[in-house]
Amino acid sequence: MSREESAHRTGSAAGPSADSILRAEGLVKTYRTEGTAPVEAVRGVDLHVERGEFVAVTGPSGAGKSTLLHLLGGLDRPDSGSLWLDGRQVDAYSEARWAVLRRKKIGIVFQFFNLVSNLTVADNVELPALLAGSTPRQARAGREELLAELGLAGKEQSMPAELSGGEQQRVALARALVNTPSVLLADEPAGSLDSKGTREVLRLLSRFHQRGQTIVLVTHDARMASAADRVISFFDGQVVDDVALQGGGGRRGGGVADVLELKG
Numbered sequence: 001m002s003r004e005e006s007a008h009r010t011g012s013a014a015g016p017s018a019d020s021i022l023r024a025e026g027l028v029k030t031y032r033t034e035g036t037a038p039v040e041a042v043r044g045v046d047l048h049v050e051r052g053e054f055v056a057v058t059g060p061s062g063a064g065k066s067t068l069l070h071l072l073g074g075l076d077r078p079d080s081g082s083l084w085l086d087g088r089q090v091d092a093y094s095e096a097r098w099a100v101l102r103r104k105k106i107g108i109v110f111q112f113f114n115l116v117s118n119l120t121v122a123d124n125v126e127l128p129a130l131l132a133g134s135t136p137r138q139a140r141a142g143r144e145e146l147l148a149e150l151g152l153a154g155k156e157q158s159m160p161a162e163l164s165g166g167e168q169q170r171v172a173l174a175r176a177l178v179n180t181p182s183v184l185l186a187d188e189p190a191g192s193l194d195s196k197g198t199r200e201v202l203r204l205l206s207r208f209h210q211r212g213q214t215i216v217l218v219t220h221d222a223r224m225a226s227a228a229d230r231v232i233s234f235f236d237g238q239v240v241d242d243v244a245l246q247g248g249g250g251r252r253g254g255g256v257a258d259v260l261e262l263k264g
């Protein structure tokens, strides 16, 4: 039986549990630019992500996936709706409180890495740890462990521009994970990589997921999405489907191998 055939619908139908790490209710975001019609990017989204889940949000270009991810990470504010992270209601947080929350509880990776170009690889990874209150010794230990794990030992003193796209994304992943966040938000993390880089990112996401990392991955790539435990289809600012992939996904094994084969 194919993974698609074995998929079954649970998702939002199953509803949030006491263990939901992320929960959104009625999220709405409309972009208003003078002189143009308002764009209703997110139109009343209810969503929950359980602790340890790997959830992919997929859909066509312009569906509102990135906007949703930005709302979940506090990078943008909803016009209305509620948001809980780790049991705490966070939608009314000020910018400063969100910044602290993000440092400690949310890791984010973007399509174009967003590394600090004039800092070394080591400093890019250590900086968020230091900002979150780690001692220099702790930050260094965390950086060393992650860079070794991500195959970047020896690149500590390189500048981002000296690295390949795949290497830069691995640095971005190390930076996002250095504070052991409750949730990792990934917005098209392989969107600017070749097939080798894409496989690498998938393999690493799956590895961290297997160790319990909660992940929300935005992707328009169905093959990447099929590495997740659960796939949420987004269309025109709304969730139109929410499907659990049985026996697959990063955690339960099998799925990623299929995906990696698919990508050749």
Ligand SMILES: Nc1ncnc2c1ncn2[C@@H]1O[C@H](COP(=O)(O)OP(=O)(O)OP(=O)(O)O)[C@@H](O)[C@H]1O
Pocket: 031, 032, 033, 039, 040, 041, 059, 060, 061, 062, 063, 064, 065, 066, 067, 068, 220
């Ligand atoms: N800052 C902004 N100002 C105005 N409109 C915006 C802004 N950001 C996004 N939009 C619009 O909101 C809608 C949703 O965009 P969004 O980037 O969230 O979609 P997406 O599904 O992530 O698309 P893609 O896969 O192409 O990245 C689109 O119509 C987009 O043009």
